[in-house]
Amino acid sequence: MTPDGEYDVSFLDDLSVEGSVVTDRATLEAYSHDEGPHTAHYPDGVVRAMSAGDVSTVLEACHTREVAITPRSGGSSIEGNPIPVEGGVVLDTLPMDSVEIRPADRLAIVGPGVVYDELNSKLESHGLRFAPGIAAGDLATVGGMVANNASGLNAVKYGVTGDHVRRLTVALADGEIVQCGRDVAKSSSGYQLKDLFVGSEGTLGIVTEVALALEPLPAERRAALATFPTRGAAGKAVANIMASPLTPGAIEYLDSGAAGLLNETDDADLPISPQLLIELHGTNSGVTADLDTVKASCEAADCVAFETAGEAEMAQLWAARRNVYPAACEYRSDATVAFIGDVVVPVSRYPEIVRKAAELSEELGLTVPCVGHAGDGNLHFLPIADLDDEQEFERATELNDRMVRAAISMGGTSTGEHGVGIGKRKFMRQEHAAAVDLMQEIKAAVDPHRILNPGKLLPEH
Numbered sequence: 001m002t003p004d005g006e007y008d009v010s011f012l013d014d015l016s017v018e019g020s021v022v023t024d025r026a027t028l029e030a031y032s033h034d035e036g037p038h039t040a041h042y043p044d045g046v047v048r049a050m051s052a053g054d055v056s057t058v059l060e061a062c063h064t065r066e067v068a069i070t071p072r073s074g075g076s077s078i079e080g081n082p083i084p085v086e087g088g089v090v091l092d093t094l095p096m097d098s099v100e101i102r103p104a105d106r107l108a109i110v111g112p113g114v115v116y117d118e119l120n121s122k123l124e125s126h127g128l129r130f131a132p133g134i135a136a137g138d139l140a141t142v143g144g145m146v147a148n149n150a151s152g153l154n155a156v157k158y159g160v161t162g163d164h165v166r167r168l169t170v171a172l173a174d175g176e177i178v179q180c181g182r183d184v185a186k187s188s189s190g191y192q193l194k195d196l197f198v199g200s201e202g203t204l205g206i207v208t209e210v211a212l213a214l215e216p217l218p219a220e221r222r223a224a225l226a227t228f229p230t231r232g233a234a235g236k237a238v239a240n241i242m243a244s245p246l247t248p249g250a251i252e253y254l255d256s257g258a259a260g261l262l263n264e265t266d267d268a269d270l271p272i273s274p275q276l277l278i279e280l281h282g283t284n285s286g287v288t289a290d291l292d293t294v295k296a297s298c299e300a301a302d303c304v305a306f307e308t309a310g311e312a313e314m315a316q317l318w319a320a321r322r323n324v325y326p327a328a329c330e331y332r333s334d335a336t337v338a339f340i341g342d343v344v345v346p347v348s349r350y351p352e353i354v355r356k357a358a359e360l361s362e363e364l365g366l367t368v369p370c371v372g373h374a375g376d377g378n379l380h381f382l383p384i385a386d387l388d389d390e391q392e393f394e395r396a397t398e399l400n401d402r403m404v405r406a407a408i409s410m411g412g413t414s415t416g417e418h419g420v421g422i423g424k425r426k427f428m429r430q431e432h433a434a435a436v437d438l439m440q441e442i443k444a445a446v447d448p449h450r451i452l453n454p455g456k457l458l459p460e461h
Contacts, residue, residue, distance in 0.1 A: 032084070074139045111208070149417070171205055177208065220282055238375065251375035333389075
C-alpha cells in the first residue's frame, strides 16, 4: 500500500484481459456501496471481467502484490458484502452472463452475472425455473446468490440457492481455477467442496460458472389469506402447517403493522391483523386437498378468517407483499427503513420470535413492521428511523442486535438469506463458537495473504 493508504493498482493497465479496467472517480463511487446502510469505501480500481480467464488473471496479479480484491456482480446486497472496505480492486463479474439450458437434465449452466429474473424468463419456455424466489430478483445475480446462499419466498418448498448448486467453477486467491461438484443429481465422490464456497461471500474464491438444478413450473397453484387475532396465533398456525404432511410453495407472514402500511400506501385492503399468505403447488386435485389441510391447521390456531384467492387475487397479494419495503420507506417523510433484519429460528419457535419483535419495538419506541418467510422460520423486521437522529438510529441498531441474539439463543441463526457481510460479523462467535476457529484455518489455507473480500464474514479474532 502507498503511504496515503491506497493501493497502487497501475499494474491493472498492463494485464491482458478481455474486459475493461476503470479508475475514474464516478465509477469508483458507484462501486463503493451496496443497497444497505453500511459506510461506503472507494476501491482503487475496478475490473469488469468478461471471462473466467479475466478473473484468474486479476486474482493472480493481486495475489502476487498482496492487493485486496472484492468480488461484485449485481450489488443488491444489504449487509455490505461487496463493499471494498480496504480499497484495492473490485472485480465485477456482472458481464459474465452466459446461459446454457439442458431441459432433459433439468440443469442450467450459467455465468455469475446472470440476473435471477432474466434466467427464469429464459427457462419459462422450457417449463422450468430456478425456484428460491428472492425479492430482489430483478437485480440479484446467480453469483451473488451463491456467495450469500440467498433464498426467498419459495425456499420452504424448494430450498435455498445451495440446494440447487450441482457444480461450481471457482477461481482461487492465486488465480487457479478449480471445479467442485459434477453435473449430476447425486455423487458420493470425495469432499463436497462446492458446499464450502456456497455462502462464503467471496472470502474463499470467486465463482466463474454455476451448474444449477431446476424445478418444473407448478401445474396448479392455489392461495389463501388467513387472519389471526394475535402474532402468536399466526406463528402457531405456521408450526401446525409445517407439522402436517404437506409442504406449501410459500408461507409469508405479515404483522398488523405491515398490513397497515400496505393499506395506506398501496390501497391493499388487507385486514389490520397478523396474517399468513399461503401458496400451494401441485395438481388440481392435490392442491384442493392441501387447501383443506391448511385451513384445518389455521383453524386449530384460532384463525378468524380464511379466504382463498384466484390467480388475479394471488397476483395482487404477492405484489402487495413485495411492496412492504418501499411502503415502510415512505411511512415517514423524515425517516426510512434503517435496515432489513433477517433472522431464522426453528419453526416451533416462530411464535416467540414474532412476539419478541413486537415487545422490542414497543420498548424502544420504534415502528417496526415485520414480514417473513414463515415456513422456514425466517423473519424480516424493518425498523423505521431518522438516520440523522443518532439516538433513534441507535435504538434501531439495538433492536437488531437483540433480535439477532434472541434468534441465536432459540437455536436459530443471525442471517437466513442476506449473508453476514460487515454487519453480522460480531455475532459469529455466539452462533458458531469454536467452529469460527476452523473457518479461520480454512480461510488461511486457501487465501494466505487474506486478499479475498477482507473485512467480511469472519471476525478479526
